[in-house]
Amino acid sequence: KGPSIGARGRVLLVLEDNPSKVGVRFDKPVYGGNNLVDLCEDGHGYFCNVSELRLEHSSGEDVDKLILDSLIEVLVSEASKVPLILLIKNVEKSIMGNFERYMKLERLEKADVKLVIIGSHTSDHHKDKVLMTLRFVAVVSNLLTGNMQDHLSTRAEDYKPDGSKCSRMLAKLFPSKIYVQQPQDENMLLVWNRQLEQDAERLKAEANRQLLRIIMSTSNVECNDLSTINIQTHLLTHDMAEKVVGWGISHHLQHHVEPLHRNGKIVIKAESLEHSLAELQAIQRGSTQRKKTLKASPIFLGTLSDSGLQDVVCDNEFEKILLPEVIPPDEIRVTFDHIGALDNVKETLRELVMLPLQRPELFVKGQLTKPCRGLLLFGPPGTGKTMLAKAVATEAGANFINISMSTIASKWFGEAEKYVKAVFTLASKISPSVVFVDEVDSMLGRRGKDHEHSAMRKLKNEFMASWDGLRTREKERVIVLAATNRPFDLDEAVIRRFPRRLMIDVPDAENRAKILKVILSDEDLSPDFNMEEVAAAADGYSGSDLKNLCTTAAYIRIRELLEQEKKEMEKAKAQGVEKPAAPTGVTPYIRPISMADMRHAMEKVRSSVSSDAGIMGELQQWNEQYGEGGTRKKATLTYFM
Template identity: 95%
Template sequence: MRGWTRLLLQRWQRISRAVSELRLEHSSGEDVDKLILDSLIEVLVSEASKVPLILLIKNVEKSIMGNFERYMKLERLEKADVKLVIIGSHTSDHHKDKGSSGSYHSNSKMGNNFTAFLDMSLLDHLSTRAEDYKPDGSKCSRMLAKLFPSKIYVQQPQDENMLLVWNRQLEQDTERLKAEANRQLLRIIMSTSNVECNDLSTINIQTHLLTHDMAEKVVGWGISHHLQHHVEPLHRNGKIVIKAESLEHSLAELQAIQRGSTQRKKTLKDVVCDNEFEKILLPEVIPPDEIRVTFDHIGALDNVKETLRELVMLPLQRPELFVKGQLTKPCRGLLLFGPPGTGKTMLAKAVATEAGANFINISMSTIASKWFGEAEKYVKAVFTLASKISPSVVFIDEVDSMLGRRGKDHEHSAMRKLKNEFMASWDGLRTREKERVIVLAATNRPFDLDEAVIRRFPRRLMIDVPDAENRAKILKVILSDEDLSPDFNMEEVAAAADGYSGSDLKNLCTTAAYIRIRELLEQEKKEMEKAKAQGVEKPAAPTGVTPYIRPISMADMRHAMEKVRSSVSSDAGIMGELQQWNEQYGEGGTRKKATLTYFM
């Protein structure tokens, strides 16, 4: 009897493999499904006349009810003169039957007690496109009752101990079915890729079902891993033979990527807010994948980028490097100061993106409140929320407006309390060694900051107006996606734009680009007036066709420079004050004491 079962299974497996390969080679699935069902009936009619068989069809409501042809063929098979019992499993969706499942039995035609059991798992493929099919409940029940006149309802045990055993068995069955389905999908992908794996049965993926794209990645990465560790891989029948450990390695990589992606997605969605202030601030948080600003978007400032990578990004990405000793503790505060339009805010956003940190942009409008005492609670909520969603970057633009020098005659007591609470919460942050939170601030007037605030920024970087070399780098980034004429000279434009900041260069290029569009509109207007004068109606431009716009030329840039000037003059008083403050407090300054007008 075992011999008959083995031969039957071998024959069906050969047909299954052939059909699976055919399914992937052809996009038309209906013909393949018909071939699967015809092959199944052929095997059953041939073998059930020799030996009694039991055919189990899982999810019969999806596999059969979604297609009338399948239903009719199965009905004819039931009426055939063979020793066959068909069992279909069906899970009821009715509330009264919740927790129960049914098994439907066709008429028995057994002639003896020796029966071969055949689990037609390949029929699961028939339901891939029928998953969206949702037949009417009453109609589906009538059709199932006609096809399977005998019913057996499987109810949950009422005894608590038996129910625990029942649930445990269901979990084990679910894991087993998931693992088998994943192995079958990997087997199909490998078959189309001319790959074999002898010990595929040792791989157990029980946590979730693989999609087709995920399985392709697992197989592709597994092949790459195998070739990296085997210079002369084994080949059999024109197929490369890989080991299960290579597939397990690729599975581990896929799961690690999914865990990281899921963790990042769940960080903001599932964060538990302790109070209403955190709930109000939570929408202000920007995930790193939504900032979309990287260091590549910032031309020049290479030295500043390298410093930010070392001081900010490295502690956020590799906190284990800073756990030993006191001298290597990560920097918790960094100040970016300099003239307007030099890229301070873009640098802060790029740091958060490159480090994979959440970005919290706060300002006076974010934390101010008309109710007495609420501003301090908002400040405290900023740091508690940043701690929960770490790694995170708390960015304060125009920090001088929030944390300016205390003790001024016109300063309100509520503002003084807000500053005190901010610095107290900041100190509390610094006492937690494992917190991956950093405060970045930007200002055009660092000399207006309170001395206690300056102390809490141990590193202070001046972002100055770019020189000619850096202006050329910025122009290359700004004009990277634009069409430039052959006579365009980036270095000549950079040299002519002396004193321009990064923002000024962006405005300059935008103005030059609009000159071409203005010329095109003027040309169209003249053609329309000419056609109108001749009494001819000018045909409308075809819809969806982009008109030709000439490349940007040097003449455009020269014309734009006449309109766009530098926003900050090198002779302005603020530039001198910034240079003096940088000498006294900034990164790389001489630290020579200078008598500044604002200290008098």
């Protein structure tokens, strides 16, 4: 019975004997409604509690103006019965913006009512800084005694209006003026400012409590000791207040199995709301910190003592857009232990990449020991190139910036080059950092193709120019890591900027066994499981293929369990017996992975790259010519001729 939450209407009737209830005419018929004593249509009226109503307004209306219009209507009818004092804050904004409202207030001044109207106004005199904080209180003249009128008139002689139409109308409406000026004494000024701060905090806290009361009323929630909550730090919005109330209810129910109910409403304690307020403030601080600053992780190795936290200040919008692409090392969570093979590659990466980032003081003297700023990882798909790059960033404590064409491409001419430049300027600010370019051949392919767009050529030129500019700054601990399956499609100038090129090949039987041990480290294996036998049978499988193989084998056990449960259910149904439900919170028994599972999975999962494929021959040939440890029998690239 009654209107639903969110129903819209207008207050038409106020009960003098019961001010907590008002008669509302709703836009749509209400179940159990009436006509409010012939004030509206039948079924549209309903007497509602004031605490359950919330002021609504259209997009073009101001809430303050609506409140003032209603207030003037109440004053006209009530000021003749009892003495009233009306305080209007920011009278120029509240009254002077509407001529009808101004005329209503002027008629109040002339009416025979027991009413004193006090309006506050801030004068803005740019030539006099003292007058910037000047406030006067204007009192309607015909409501004052003669002695007080003379006193105020004497004080008003010092006021010189600026001659604007608004000032003249204010002077006509409020002829008596009182200056409230800040103290000139320093001690008194400190007390003055402290009082202003306390008043602002008190008003802010009361506004927050009132908003929480409204939200709790619509949610059928009560809080007896709401006044004890300290909520004066910031002003809550409606969405924030809804979160505080919702989280407070959840916190209260978690700690009280049988919550108290009163008049159909749940009664929560102030501690629950304080907890939800603390959670909201923590989330806001974390969000603001993530947007404005990015902290580099400290590295406590060797004599490196100046690697504390570093705040990032973005110089332009391009750096701000790229900042979310940065992953701190503690969020990557990939280490060399997660990579089961490639021991030689790991050792090379520790020497070429991690050591210069962790111990830069070892590479200061001389030119031959300058750290390597570019490293290319190439090889067949699924061999762990991306995981190696992530592990390098984690082990070295460096920030990880993942760059792709979708990150730096733009539909606007010239913006792609600015994004490229921002990549390197941002990397230098958050150093130590690793700039990782996956599938680098799609971004820095060979120039000079007939179908290549001029914008793509400019992007490549800017990338290489910024890269060289980065190399000239000796103190910056930044390295560019790139991965590709087609190194032979790279531009010659790009290859030159990668002095070290490591091939990540398909693992052999020994390395496959190491990879399987890492993948199956947390799994239950049957006693007959032979890791070396599986590794020998998986000839040509990459690391990614081995993971897919183990995943398929693990799902065989789950599929068998589901089939067994289905058969038991059908058997019980045929016998007319209901199968008892499995106890909640208990994990069903799943048998260990067996060799039969691996053999069955190997029939479904094949290697993604064939050893006889043409790309494997091209990769081997390119590695022989340009890779780490190649024979260099082929002719050099035209770039060096």
